[in-house]
Amino acid sequence: MSILALALIIVSAFMHATWNYLAKRSEGGDTFVWLYMVVSLLVYAPFVIGFIVLQGVQIGWLEVGFMAGSALIHLAYSLLLQKGYKVGDLSLIYPICRGTGPLIVAVAAFFIYGEKLSAAGIIGILLITFSIFVITGGLDAIKKASTLVPVSYGLLIGVMIASYTLLDKGAVSVVMMQPLILIYGSIVFQALILTPFVVRDWQRVRQEWREHKQEAIGVGILNQLAYILVLIAMTFTPVSHVAPVREMSILIGTILGSFMLKEGFGIRRIAAACTMVAGVITIALQ
Template sequence: MQPGTIAIVLVAALAHAVWNTVSKYKRGDTFLFVWAYTSAATLLCLPLALAALAAGSQTLSWQLAAGAVVSAALHVTYSLTLQSGYDRFDLGVVYPVARGTGPVLTLLFAILLFGERLSAIAILGAVVVVAGIVVVAGNPFRAGARHPFRGVLWGAATGAAIAGYTLWDSLSVTTLHLDPVTYFTGTFLVQSLVLTPFALRRRSRIRFTLLADAGPILTVAVLSPLAYILVLTAMQTAPVALVAPLRESSIVIGSLLAWWLFREAHLARRIVGAVIVLAGIAAISL
């Protein structure tokens, strides 16, 4: 994997860690929160997508429509599962389990379904990254966590959704040759259209959610598409089986942010885990 591609994925990891941290500040309705940041992201990305269409880098086609529809279904599942898990259980359980499960499943299916062939050291690097994530996350069954095993199950369900959309989106930008910005904007647009009728049924709570969560909504609306468009861009030149675990270095960043912002404990363990993750990244770069 080229250094420039690694840099793109690491910037995406930073953006991802920040928006996940911010989403924990959500106070309003979970469904309306997801709907609001999805709709806001659509409005922010739409000018960029229209510019790509005008420039001819992407044309309106059935491939774009089909890709966006399938991706939207997978992303809606992911977003609602993730945010519901955050509502019920500790961030320190759901986030690392989700982000650790996702790349493992992605790597396995990329090899089994796509027939991707990786060097031994690249596979070792991916495994080391996941091992470092486990060290950073610690023991999800530890005393004091709220219903930790259920949190693990929610995290694993989220990880399965992550693997699903990662594989499909990789297929869309590599095999269907869809422009990442236009494609992901279409995905957000479909999500917004699907979620809006259900959001209107909760119209009595829309005002409170928008006012109470304005900051988190705008932050997620900006950083979530930024993070994933960067990942899709990286997938155009690097195997998904390597991009997927590398982007999960966001867990290290998120854990350090949690220690800094929320004064969470176990800093030494997190530093050790960060070093392991960096070792895995170095192996992948070879």
């Protein structure tokens, strides 16, 4: 992995953990998701227009199809994430979903893109699996409904992460779509899908904006920028390397949840997050 790719992914990891912290603090639903998507559309519109004009980007039906597919998976991911943060801690759900995502990607990329999975990669997968077990509090804790529900959300969100990572990897490295165009087109589709459901209760939209305006703006900017940096790295780096390294955000997110939001199991979750980071880096270095 090149120094440039590593730098892009590390910056992205800090942005990603920060916007998840803001999303957890808002504890919003579909209205909050719609609001930060509108912010993204407004903020990035000048860059997208300028890019299309200067580069003469051509968008055909194949590109539109990838945008639509990416939008559906990303929207499911966003809504599940907000729901998960309502029922569980940031320091529990965030590490689980971010840890299982690259685990699935590493295995799936072997079959889909022919990327190698060595002994080091297998060790990394085992470390991630062990970390998830520890971070939840062990087998007894998992059996409790209070832990089982958020853990289930975390695992399901991880599946969504793996799905959109693999699809978007194909878009930027096989179809050669520009990351900025792919992401912006995906946001447009997501906003269009959510709009009919959200505008039915405009009073709730105004209240959500009044109470969580700063969070919506922060997520709207950082969410997309963090992923654009990752997609840029994917254009010249194997997805099975990019996906694990970006999960350095696991440790950052766990620390934010444990200390900033004063969630329980602080030391245990941070220790497990460190082991998980070691696992994802092992996969990246395979």
